[in-house]
Amino acid sequence: MDAQLIVLIAGLVLLAAIVGSLIFLRGYSGKYTYDTKDGTRPRASEGEGNTLGVTFKGRFRLLTLGIGAMLSALVARLWSMQMVSSDYYESLSTQNQTRTVMTSAPRGRILDRNGVALVTNRPSLAVTAYRDLADDTVLVRHLSNVLGIPYVAALRNIQDNTEGAQARHTIASDVRRSTIAYVQEHAADFAGVLVDERTERQYPYGTLAAHVLGYTGTVTQEQLQAQEEAGDDDPNRITYSSGDVVGQAGVEYEYESLLQGIKGEQVVTVDATGNVTGQNSSVEPRAGSDIRLTLDLTIQKACEDGLAHAIEIAKNSGYENAGAGACVCLDCTNGDILGMASLPTFDPSVFVGGVSSEVWSELNSEESGTPLLNRAINGQYMSASTIKVLSALAGLEYGIYSSSRTTVCTGFWTGNGEANGKKCWLETGHGTMNLRSGIANSCDPVFYDIGRDFFYNDANPEGLQEMFRRWGLGSVTGVDLPSEAEGRVPDAAWKESYFSDWPADQRAWNAGDMTNIAIGQGDILVTPLQMACVYAGVAMGGVEYTPHIFYSAVGRDGEGDAYRYNGTGSKERLTAHINSEEDLALVRGGIHDVIYTTDTSLASHFTNLPVEVYGKSGTGERTDEDEYAWFCAYAPADDPKYVVAAVLEQGGGGSATASRCIRDVLGAIYQTPDTSSDSGNSAVR
Amino acid sequence: MSQASQSRTKNTLNRVNRSRSAAQGGWRSSVHMGVLAAWVCLMAFGALVVWSASLTIADASISRHLLGIGLGVACAIVIWRSDLRELANISTALLVIDIVCIFLPYVPGLSYNAKGMTGWIRFPLIGLTFQPVEIVKLITVFFMSSLGAQYNGRIDTVRDYLKLCGMLAIPFVCIIIQGDLGSSLVVFFAGAVVIMMSGARKEWVLSTIAVIIGLVSLILATDSIIDGMLGDSASLIKQYQMNRLLVFMDPTSSDSDEAYNLLQSLIAVGSGGFFGKGIGNATQSGSGFLPEAHTDFVFALLSETFGFAGALLLLVLFGILMLSTVRVAIKSDNLFLRLVCVGIVGMWMFQIFENIGMCIGLMPITGIPLPFISFGSSSMIAQCCAIGIVQSIWRCRTKSA
Helix, strand or coil: CHHHHHHHHHHHHHHHHHHHHHHHHHCCCCCCCCCCCCCCCCCCCCCCCCCHHHHHHHHHHHHHHHHHHHHHHHHHHHHHHHHHCHHHHHHHHHHHHEEEEEECCCCCCEECCCCCEEEEEEEEEEEEECHHHHHCHHHHHHHHHHHCCCHHHHHHHHHCCCCCCCCCEEEECCCCHHHHHHHHHCCCCCCCEEEEEEEEEECCCCCCCHHHHCCEEECCHHHHHHHHHHCCCCCCCCCCCCCCEEECCHHHHHCHHHHCCECEEEEEEECCCCCEEEEEEEECCECCCCEEECCCHHHHHHHHHHHHHHHHHHHHCCCCCCCEEEEEEEECCCCEEEEEEEECCCCHHHHCCCCCHHHHHHHCCCCCCCCCCCHHHHCCECCHHHHHHHHHHHHHHCCCCCCCCEEEECCEECCCCHHHCEECCCCCCCEEEEHHHHHHHCCHHHHHHHHHHHHCCCCCCCHHHHHHHHCCCCCCCCCCCCCCCCCECCCHHHHHHHCCCCCCCCCCCCHHHHHHHHCCCCCCEECHHHHHHHHHHHHCCCEEECCECEEEEECCCCCCEEEECCCCCCCEEEECCCCCHHHHHHHHHHHHHHHHCCCHHHHHHHCCCCCCCEEEEEEECCCCCCCEEEEEEEECCCCCCEEEEEEEECCCCHHHHHHHHHHHHHHHHCCCCCCCCCCCCCCCC | CCHHHHHHHHHHHHHHHHHHHHHCCHHHHHCCHHHHHHHHHHHHHHHHHHHHHHCCCCCCCHHHHHHHHHHHHHHHHHHHHCCCHHHHHCHHHHHHHHHHHHCHHHCCCCEEEECCEEEEEECCCCCCEECHHHHHHHHHHHHHHHHHHHHCCCCCCHHHHHHHHHHHHHHHHHHHHHCCHHHHHHHHHHHHHHHHHCCCCHHHHHHHHHHHHHHHHHHHHHHHHHHHHHCHHHCCCCHHHHHHHHHHHCCCCCCCHHHHHHHHHHHHHHHCCCCCCCCCCCHHHHCCCCCCCCCCCHHHHHHHHHHHHHHHHHHHHHHHHHHHHHHHHHHCCCHHHHHHHHHHHHHHHHHHHHHHHHHCCCCCCCCCCCCCCCCCHHHHHHHHHHHHHHHHHHHCCCCCC
């Protein structure tokens, strides 16, 4: 349509021009005008100079003018290009013949707090060549045979420009030393084939702390885009280009800017076809910083082994769905994370050199238990009875449940009316319970009373939730690991908005909701790390330090710390207000009794430890699933240092299974293995 | 006789001798010094440029270039010694020779294909290659001049004017058919200058220009449609020619070879600065960024090496050459030779403006060599012949007895 229009217009222009010319030319069609009076004497039609010399003079002047105009136009244009814009073209010319090629820098290593390398680099030999090697088909064919890759693949790798057209293109990476030796021995046959020493991530302890360490991968398109959008505000920021290996999870991701080295730059001169003709200046690559984590290899191992051990116990006790869980060990005096385990786990080395899509989808599938999920910080569970320490503190502080008040547990609590009766986990009933024995026996009716009384308390109907939030539940701990979950402390407003498509009477906050969260059931969600922080607060009289995994960046010389976490090594997260020391003492007494007096079977595992341990079990109930086993503890009781929290998905009762994980970790810390053979399976929940 | 009067007599004698020898022909009367000087300087400059190109470009052989200069000088001398006035009367023969030369590359024994281009012949036995179209330019100038001279400096009827135009169209169309748009434009421009100088009215010329513009726009517009119906090879405008035109309109519009060539040429010229990068330091042309740096884009190489100063020197030399030739034409009293002279000036004007203009983005890209500078013997010999013709005209400027 467009083209036809142009033709039409051009045709009309042509027609107009022809018609115009014809009319114009008609006026001059006669050479002579005939004068009828004076006969046919020829007369000039116009008064222009008639003699040859005069007419030619004008024409030559025109021709000279034309020559002058032409030369002036050329000179003017040359002046503007060569004198005015010379610098612009000069820079284009320089740009034309130089290219900057990046050379990769090794990533920093990741060490535990004692300097044991958890992630290192191993040398990897790569066979590389410049692009023009592809022209030598015989050589490429020979090379592909030696390397054992298809000819087409080798050719494609040589011609692939993603590393930069003038960079050496990787033909094969991680090549066997014997193959490299063969290539180097026959250097004459492999002219132009180069061997590059590179580094790949190596994990000396296999899957150990995989969730904490994370993994590396090629920078994604989204990351590159985000970088582009962010702009160059920070001159120190590392700019990535396609193909760079960056941290994609865990510490590798969180401390990418420290671990990532600074790429070297090699300026090369090229000819018009892009072949490298010479090398100019070069800047050596600088390796990334080594960083030390707060992890202690021994404790980390104990967390993982203890978790696996507890799961094994759960499975042996008939909970065949057990298999996932998390265990975290904190230093409550500064927030150092000494160990953090999550099951199921994965092998970070599968990500080295790129992960296949099969493996990737398996790692993310529900069937394999989403092993990439770090359950210690991202797993959200109902807290179960471990939260009772906070419910007790709330009851005491708001005058809901005094230390002298008692509740008679019959196994079935009818405080909200017969119709809304709730069972205690011990259906035979605990008898008369006060707050301390309620905690010790994890007697639910005591806390049902607290929950109900808060609900009907006009002054502080949500005092319970306030207490939970005061201790850091419902908000992220601020741990320096990516994708931490914040959990949930449900209240009336939350229920109103969360179930917004329900009728008003059903989404109204009721006494049942309150009694549920008082024992850590219902809609409350916490992460294992949050609970560890709560118990650290209990141990420290209300002070919680921000849990962190970063200990320090190691100085360039390999000695000493260039930078400690937060400058000083610790950061206070919050100080929970304690109403009175007596309240805290009562609660501590309760969690002492949990371990040492309530159940001889549980006590037998802890009595041989050189320190006193305070702790609380928990057993979360979810419909259609086996119970979730919880246990949180800290030690030594008189001078708290270590806090351990563990959760086992569908792992049964907390005191029977999760407690064994806690015991194993404490056993590793104090070098006193669990010698009790009592598998009486403590029933306390 | 006194000493003084003796000396005076001797001086007078010398002066008379000098003026007599000048009047009787001699060096100055038979050779126009301006044309000669410009010609020699241009060839020397060209040889220097080609030599500098030969340092990095394998194809640019300085010895072959010097051979071309030698042959060209020989041809020029032969033509200079001959009297060209007789050619005025054999216009039909000139046309026949012209057309034969144009289609010479199609003669089976002679045709020679280089780099996918046609338009070359190879002399059997000696193995020399030659582009006849370079000579065709000069023959056409003679042909048109012989026709134009018949009107004695004034074309009075449109019929005569149109007849002249039609005659010019014959070689023009023949060269287009042969496939060399650039050369056909040179022939067209030179012929048009001859017609104008023959005494065509300004009004006729202007209306002809209007018709041509309309015709060209029609051809350009229909090109894509003809391409679609008959294929690219059948249409008047080839795809690469269309690309060149589009790139000329907007250099950044495409990433075709033409756009690349133009950009590299602009960079080469622009990065030269005032004094240039010096011989052997021309990175644009030396590292192969600039294509055809020793032939069609030789001006870019020259500008990069010698800068604005060198380019200006070149333009001054061309200016002297053309203005001197116009001077020769003015001095000549033979109308035919006058027209030949201005035809040659027209040829140079177009070739210089087009070639330099394309290097600096003023004109679309075409494959026309820069007279006396570009590497290539055909062009060099033909241009030297043109100098020989001009000098011959100068030698024969007065009516022979």
